Amino acid sequence: MLNRRTFFQSLTAFSWLPFTNATEIRPDSSTWPKPSDPPYWRWIRQQFPIPADEAYFNTGTLGARPQQVIDAVIQHMRENERTIAHYDYRPEHVEYITGYRKYEDLRTKLGALLNAKGREIALVQNATVAISQIANGLDLQAGDEVLITDQEHSGAQGGWDLRAKRYGIVVKKIPIPIPANDPGVILQRFADAITPRTRVIAVPHITSKYGIVLPVRQLCALGQQHSLFTLVDGAQAVGQLPVDVQEIGCDAYASSPHKWLFAPPGNGLLYVREARMKDVWATIASGNWDNYKSEDGIFRLMQFGTGNLSNLIGLEAGLEFHQSIGSARCFQRIAELSQRLRAGLQQIKGVTIFSPVNSALACSIVNYGVDKVEGTRLMDELWRRKKIRVRAQGGMAVRQTSHIYNSPAEIDATLEIVAQLAKA
Ligand SMILES: Cc1ncc(COP(=O)(O)O)c(C=O)c1O
Structure with a gap:
């Protein structure tokens, strides 16, 4: 049986750590028990510091992290503090903070998980921030309508309600039956609600309270038929089930990898389809808010100033943990x-x-x-x-x-x- 020590002996470094002689933190899944071994899932469970006699079933609120993610974050923070005097902020040198660089490598890895390009991904703090950027960033006039459900999480609804109060857009909350067992009914309710003033459909991939997987592919196809902007809130989906933004056909997709992808709290991602990038203004602005260079994609939507790079190290470690087990x-x-x-x-x-x-x-x-x-x-x-x-x-x-x-x-x-x- 492998123990943590053996496990950590086999680790290799992240390519973008800000120091060169870091203790190695990447999992090498070749040293793991085979998935066919009966103890496999028990061994996976042992990677989490939750005491063995406690059962954690509230990932819907906040996921748990394996020790290797926690170690990666802490170790990175320690090294950052120890070596901060080496930090000279030259663009060609290593980075100690988020908020200013592009992190193309990590965006590409996350993009691959969603079948998107790295430049179509912005690293933000959570799904709330991602959704608010869309709600605030689209050109909408007073009287324009946005269709959402009556099952939104407050973080997915607040941005639209704010825009309604401040600028007079109309937010229509389409009722979802409880329990919901017929995707056709949901689809029909959205189709019936579309008027000539409708501009946006914004729906959860999975609703927060009842865990309803909405027919997002069909809803996005409906949106496309009417030339609407379609946003899917995937806070509960990424890491729980397969997400392919091309197949879904949405214009934007938001998520919080601190739920199902083992990332530390305070990690979020926003996808905007390349063809729609020009339709989304930045909400939070720093030096690159107006950068529309195609190779930079939606880098301008991650202009939030100084942030915590150790948290992104944790996001990458969480993604690698997920991939070491295998998405399927x-x-x-x-x-x-x-x-x-x-x-x-x-x-x-x-x-x-x-x-x-x-x-x-x-x-x-x-x-x-x-x-x-x-x-x-x-x-x-x-x-x-x-x-x-x-x-x-x-x-x-x-x-x-x-x-x-x-x-x-x-x-x-x-x-x-x-x-x-x-x-x-
Ligand atoms: C469906 C859904 N959307 C959005 C959110 C907000 O997520 P966060 O607080 O990570 O921004 C949640 C949180 O539970 C959620 O379940």
Whole structure:
């Protein structure tokens, strides 16, 4: 069995670290147990510093990070402090802060994950910042309409509401049925809401509260038919399921890799399709706010001044952790765990699942409740009895999101407690 020491012995350096003799921090997955080995997922779980007797099921709010990501960030910060006097800010020399350079290498790697070009990616702080940049950056007139859902996270809605209050655009909130089990109904509601004044469709790929996977490809195709700008909020999608922005056909896509991609909190990304880049003004402006050079892409949308480069080191380490396991293996594991939870809950009398059960709309975010049991009580009982952390969500429900650091045994323990509470 590999231990952390063996693991870290095999590491190699990031190409863009600001110092040359850094301890090595890149995982070499050839030293990992084989995925076919029964202990594989147990070993993966051991990479996370969450105590072994605690089960973390709130990735929907904030994902957990493996030790190697934490180490990469801390080590980078330490080295930055130790060597700061070497920092001369010459463009050809290493960088100690974000906010001023292009990070083409990392943008290219993230782009590859989404089937986009590096220049189509801006590194920002989170999905809220990414979405606000689109809501603020498009040329819209008073009376122009933006279609969103009635299931938006506040970070995806605020930018549009602000623009409505300040400049008079009209934000239409299309109701999504709960539970949602028919993509056709959702699509039809959007189609019916389009008028000659509609300019934008902005929808979540996966809704925050109920985990509804919206038919984003069809919604973007609908938007395209009407020459609308289409934005997809993928805060909950990147790292949870395959995301291919070409296939989705959106003009812009936002995400928060600190949820499903093991990145430290405060990492976000924005994709804008090359053909649409000219349509988005910068909101936060520094030296390159007006840089429309095609090779720089949307570098002008990452002009936020001094930021924390160690956080970006962590983002790259998180991406590499995901890739060392393999995207397909991660997605499959996540889907299997949540399906086990859904299937188990469906067997328990007195349990209602508010999330989709139709596989076309279902994902790893499962929102459910037990008759006559307050959501906060269900949350607290799961923690008190087996240290299972879910999130209470409104009156009578909790939200349980399974990631690769969860296990079938943790799901089964959840089901056992839920069954006891449903019987009581
Ligand atoms: C669907 C969705 N969009 C946007 C956000 C906002 O993410 P962040 O706080 O990382 O900007 C969240 C957060 O939970 C979310 O679930």
